[in-house]
Amino acid sequence: MKSAVNRVHVTKYKCKICGERLSTAKNESLIIDDVPENTFNFSKNTVNLHVIACKSCGAVQLVNVPLSADYDAVYRSIGVSVAYREEKKRQIKKFIEVYNLIDAQVIEIGCGNGQFLEMIREVGIEKITGIEAGANNYHECLNKGFNVFHGNLPRVLKKEKLSNLFDAFVSFHYLEHLPNPINFVTCLYEITKTGGVGLIEVPNYDYIEKNNIWLEFTKDHRFYYRKRTICYLLSKCGFDVEFIEENNGGICLTVIVRKLGKSDGIFSAMRNQIQKDIEEFKLMIEGLKGPFAVYGAGHYSQLLINIAHKQYGIKPVYIFDSNKQKCGNKICDVVIEHGNNAINMQNCDNIIVICGIYNDEVFNMLSSSGKKIIKWE
Numbered sequence: 001m002k003s004a005v006n007r008v009h010v011t012k013y014k015c016k017i018c019g020e021r022l023s024t025a026k027n028e029s030l031i032i033d034d035v036p037e038n039t040f041n042f043s044k045n046t047v048n049l050h051v052i053a054c055k056s057c058g059a060v061q062l063v064n065v066p067l068s069a070d071y072d073a074v075y076r077s078i079g080v081s082v083a084y085r086e087e088k089k090r091q092i093k094k095f096i097e098v099y100n101l102i103d104a105q106v107i108e109i110g111c112g113n114g115q116f117l118e119m120i121r122e123v124g125i126e127k128i129t130g131i132e133a134g135a136n137n138y139h140e141c142l143n144k145g146f147n148v149f150h151g152n153l154p155r156v157l158k159k160e161k162l163s164n165l166f167d168a169f170v171s172f173h174y175l176e177h178l179p180n181p182i183n184f185v186t187c188l189y190e191i192t193k194t195g196g197v198g199l200i201e202v203p204n205y206d207y208i209e210k211n212n213i214w215l216e217f218t219k220d221h222r223f224y225y226r227k228r229t230i231c232y233l234l235s236k237c238g239f240d241v242e243f244i245e246e247n248n249g250g251i252c253l254t255v256i257v258r259k260l261g262k263s264d265g266i267f268s269a270m271r272n273q274i275q276k277d278i279e280e281f282k283l284m285i286e287g288l289k290g291p292f293a294v295y296g297a298g299h300y301s302q303l304l305i306n307i308a309h310k311q312y313g314i315k316p317v318y319i320f321d322s323n324k325q326k327c328g329n330k331i332c333d334v335v336i337e338h339g340n341n342a343i344n345m346q347n348c349d350n351i352i353v354i355c356g357i358y359n360d361e362v363f364n365m366l367s368s369s370g371k372k373i374i375k376w377e
């Protein structure tokens with residue numbers, strides 16, 4: 001009977017990051033009782049945490065633990081430690097310098113009462129914006145003179161039309177609080193300009209696990225990220241992970257991502273290159289003022305001949321290849337002959353070598369033929 005219960009659970013739960021089916025069976029879970037209901041405000045009430053891990057993406061996540069009503073409001077107290085604040089400020093300064101962001105539009109997601117916004121302003125960024133869901137924090141930021149939107153990212157993105165507006169975003173210890181990380185990171189991608197960068201910081205589960213720091217588990221951290229988990233999540237949502245490091249003695253993971261891609265599509269450069277190469281091929285043929293042969297009947301040469309013939313109606317009078325198995329077949333109605341015939345061919349003085357990595361070898365072999373030999377790289 002007990003195994004039947006477990007089996008129901010096994011088929012029911014899916015990893016919220018990679019979609020892998022997860023077991024919630026007790027022997028594969030961590031159950032912690034008597035966890036204070038509130039992480040940041042005092043409460044006598046307690047909850048039980050049921051923690052499971054995804055073998056596929058490595059995400060450690062809570063199961064069936066109620067979400068706090070104010071889960072997206074930020075509580076932090078970095079001002080308490082002068083040393084910690086200085087370290088964070090150095091980290092921000094380095095990010096600004098390395099990515100040349102001093103005049104950039106930068107946004108902090110989950111900016112709390114503005115503690116990081118203050119540091120970002122102190123290192124010289126003028127155009128800093130914040131997003132904060134907690135009402136008190138939001139008003140505190142306004143009082144400090146910051147430009148801050150009130151709400152969570154998906155709602156603010158829609159309402160304020162923030163698509164492709166920011167050169168950079170930062171988000172410190174916020175992602176782990178969110179119940180739908182895919183939705184959140186997709187929104188981060190949306191607000192970032194093409195070529196823009198982002199810095200995300202979360203607790204480092206690799207370190208928590210290695211040192212068995214069980215006191216780190218709280219109801220408000222919905223996910224714990226390993227290096228591979230956060231790289232998977234960010235990549236899945238379109239970002240390129242540029243850099244990842246452990247810091248603050250290993251307990252924090254800092255990831256820097258970039259939004260790659262081009263406004264005219266991801267294959268635009270490749271399309272342009274195809275057209276450029278085919279035109280260059282045509283110009284080279286025109287420059288020969290006479291018929292030409294091709295040495296090489298492999299994939300490269302076949303593709304090039306096919307496209308050039310289709311677009312410009314040009315094709316070789318002979319095609320040669322050293323591989324006997326290819327001989328007798330046709331490319332654009334030209335029969336492939338054995339390479340030995342190349343030296344004695346009639347009525348054609350030009351041979352274009354299209355043999356990929358064997359180009360030099362074939363070029364040297366034909367160099368004594370008295371024909372004009374051209375390597376096509």
Ligand SMILES: [Zn+2]
Nearest residue numbers: 015018054057
């Ligand atoms: Zn997973």
